[in-house]
Amino acid sequence: MKKIIYSLVVFAISLLSMSTHAQTAMSLGVNDTRNISEPPRDYGEREVKADLKFLTTSGISTAYGFTTNLTISPGFNGTAGYISQLSFNNNGVFYRNGDYFSSSWNGWNKILMSDLSGNVNLENLKVNDLFEFGSELDNTYSTFIIQGPNSPTGEAGKRDIIFNFKYAGQSGIRAFRGDEWGTFLQLMTSQPGDVTGTARVRMHIDQYGKIGIGTVNPFYDLDVNGTISSQNLLTTGSIGIGTINTDGYKLAVNGIIRAKEIKVESGWADFVFKEDYKLPSLKEVETYINENGTLPGVPNESEVKANGINLAETNALLLQKIEELTLYIIQQEKRMENIEAETLLSKEIFP
Incomplete structure (x- = not known):
């Protein structure tokens, strides 16, 4: 120039x-x-x-x-x-x-003028079509800096990059410093029907890298104030629904779960039918029930209220009791057959 x-x-x-x-x-x-x-x-x-x-x-x-x-x-x-x-x-x-x-x-x-170092000081710049910045040369580095104040803090010292679309509203990127040493970044859009056309904050990133969607005060690494829809969700930590305390579980739900199918991969109770399994006698079962108010191995009501139940273990335990009951029925069936045979023999001997 x-x-x-x-x-x-x-x-x-x-x-x-x-x-x-x-x-x-x-x-x-x-x-x-x-x-x-x-x-x-x-x-x-x-x-x-x-x-x-x-x-x-x-x-x-x-x-x-x-x-x-x-x-x-x-x-x-x-x-x-x-x-x-x-x-x-x-x-x-x-x-x-x-x-x-x-x-x-x-x-x-x-007229724009540069100093002896090639720096250009811009107060207001209007580009109607194309604005190119940087170099296409290999191994080069470009920096575009928008200076911001130390005070005031918060949005009072904001720096905005606004994309203005005629009759449709605005989109933008906003940056500002916080009350502490740190900076914030926000993404903004206008919603349909907004007569003001002013862009609103949709995503907020705080000085610690926490992301807020629908909120400017994220408490977690990703804090969403709204509904999330996802075909696939991958996490290496724990998920809490209705609770922030997962207590060491991968999924903790404070509420009712409704599902078409739940698949549990765990041990099963087929050991009951093996020859070395010691089936308790009915007398032993009766004694245990009288003393504990429940079947052997089954938690009582107070234990369930305090600790809940393990779905896989409970299903396996119920199957074990059904299999034991089946063995008891088979034993009773054999006993009935022996009694019937003895009765028939007595009638033949003593008609």
């Missing part, structure tokens, strides 16, 4: 030196026309002119102050191009142009 400015100045001085009367111009005077607003059509053919103006007269600012305008009119009844004007003041360097016959100028544009 500096090269452009220098080129325009050199061009203006060159025009002065090329006088048709072969006169030598050693300097360019500045006219004091601070209160006069001159449209492009007021400038002559092949003219270079410097004028002192009020900022308000030039239309650069409404504040009090001065600026110096350098105007270049290439002439030839406008066929050589627009009349160009540079304006130099304490706020920077500005540029505008206008048609040779026009009664008004096009708008001012501030």
